[in-house]
Amino acid sequence: MNKALLVFFVWIMGWGFSTSGVAREFPEGKFLDRKKSLGMQVIGDANFEKIRSLPNKDSDRVLAEKIAYLEIKLEGGETNACSGFLIGPDLLLTNHHCVYINQQLVNASSIRVYMNYLDDSAKGSDVAVSEVVSSDQKLDYALLRLDQPLGETYGWLKLATNVPQFDNGRKYEVKIIQHPRGRSKEIARSNSSIVAQNQDTLHYLADTEGGSSGSPVLLKAGPQEVIALHHVGSKKYNEGILSSSILPNISKWLNDVNDDNQITNPDPRDPSNCANPWAQGCPCDLNPSAQGCDWDKVP
Numbered sequence: 472m473n474k475a476l477l478v479f480f481v482w483i484m485g486w487g488f489s490t491s492g493v494a495r496e497f498p499e500g501k502f503l504d505r506k507k508s509l510g511m512q513v514i515g516d517a518n519f520e521k522i523r524s525l526p527n528k529d530s531d532r533v534l535a536e537k538i539a540y541l542e543i544k545l546e547g548g549e550t551n552a553c554s555g556f557l558i559g560p561d562l563l564l565t566n567h568h569c570v571y572i573n574q575q576l577v578n579a580s581s582i583r584v585y586m587n588y589l590d591d592s593a594k595g596s597d598v599a600v601s602e603v604v605s606s607d608q609k610l611d612y613a614l615l616r617l618d619q620p621l622g623e624t625y626g627w628l629k630l631a632t633n634v635p636q637f638d639n640g641r642k643y644e645v646k647i648i649q650h651p652r653g654r655s656k657e658i659a660r661s662n663s664s665i666v667a668q669n670q671d672t673l674h675y676l677a678d679t680e681g682g683s684s685g686s687p688v689l690l691k692a693g694p695q696e697v698i699a700l701h702h703v704g705s706k707k708y709n710e711g712i713l714s715s716s717i718l719p720n721i722s723k724w725l726n727d728v729n730d731d732n733q734i735t736n737p738d739p740r741d742p743s744n745c746a747n748p749w750a751q752g753c754p755c756d757l758n759p760s761a762q763g764c765d766w767d768k769v770p
Contacts, residue, residue: 518661518678519651523589531646531658534695536625538687540588540650541565542597544581545572552653554686555584555615556697558630559725560622563615564717565685566702567606570613579603584617586625591655605721610671611702612717614724628687630714630725631696637668644677644691647701651680660691666708671716673699674708 525532543551551572555565563584570577579600587595599618606613637643646660663677673688679701688699688711699711718725 517680518659518663519657520660521589522648522656522658525658530695531648531660534628534689535648535656535658536586537622537628538586538648538650538656539563540585540594540653540656541569541685542583542585543570543577544583545577552650552682553684554650554682554701556648556685556687557622557625557627558614558697559627560620561617562604562622562627562724563600563617564630564687564700564721565613565615566700567608567611567613568702569685570603570606570615571608576603576606579615582615584615584621586621588650588655604724607717607720610712610717610720612700612712612720614721628689629696630718631694631698632715632718634668634673634698634713634715637665637673645673645675645688645698646691647677647679647683647686647688649679649683649686649701651678651683653682663691668713671713673711673713675711676708679704679709 522532522535525535537557539555539557541553541555543553545551551569553565553569555563555569558564570582579602582600583597584600585594585597589595598621600615601618602616604614604616635643643665644660644663645665646658646663648656648658651657659678663675665673665675667674675688677688679686683704684702686701687697688701689695689697697714699713700717701709701711703710
């Protein structure tokens with residue numbers, strides 16, 4: 472099959488292949504579960520917001536500090552783009568298909584991680600990956616160890632151990648902080664309803680593009696824990712692998728961080744620090760007087 476036909480085939484299948492300069496998303500990501508879509512489709516224009524346009528104390532901007540842009544240098548000068556996020560002082564989670572090419576693991580030294588890519592004209596400083604400590608092709612995850620403890624500067628996200636059961640009886644929406652098409656950091660949080668949940672997967676309408684692979688999927692309102700790892704998209708819905716399916720495979724490395732996978736020194740601006748995140752008025756940006764959410768008292 473020639474290259475033109477391959478690109479057309481991948482586009483038709485909705486695998487999220489795209490190009491942006493020298494950055495492109497890997498085409499290997501495939502749906503793990505297509506059983507249900509509930510007949511829903513993405514409608515309207517793309518709903519991406521630049522993180523840099525949010526107020527400095529906005530809770531989603533604070534969360535975004537923990538999300539990374541990944542560049543993987545390949546032989547021949549190509550550069551592949553993905554997203555990822557910190558889950559420990561020196562641990563970053565992304566997709567398996569971001570670090571495996573033709574079923575071969577890329578050299579860890581070829582992966583560069585950027586935490587402050589907020590302006591399209593400058594990615595900021597980068598750090599290297601020292602090793603890939605765990606990965607799984609079916610669940611499409613890869614756990615990377617960085618050569619610097621960036622989590623001590625930016626904090627990290629918690630993976631949800633018990634994901635609520637989502638159904639049609641109640642409308643849930645998600646948000647995804649990402650680097651679509653290799654652009655500077657953005658968030659999709661409009662027209663983002665969950666449409667289905669299966670054994671290992673979550674389907675939702677939040678917008679993504681090539682380069683969004685490896686982004687964290689969080690509830691728009693509720694506990695600010697990662698409920699899924701985004702890994703593939705289509706014209707009807709996008710798909711993430713449930714955190715609760717990935718966590719058993721990587722818990723031993725998280726236990727090295729601390730016993731309960733909690734941030735040791737939580738950022739008081741983080742909405743997960745509400746006394747009861749499920750209560751009405753949380754997350755904290757909706758209830759600034761909630762415990763740990765008094766913006767005026769943030770150091």
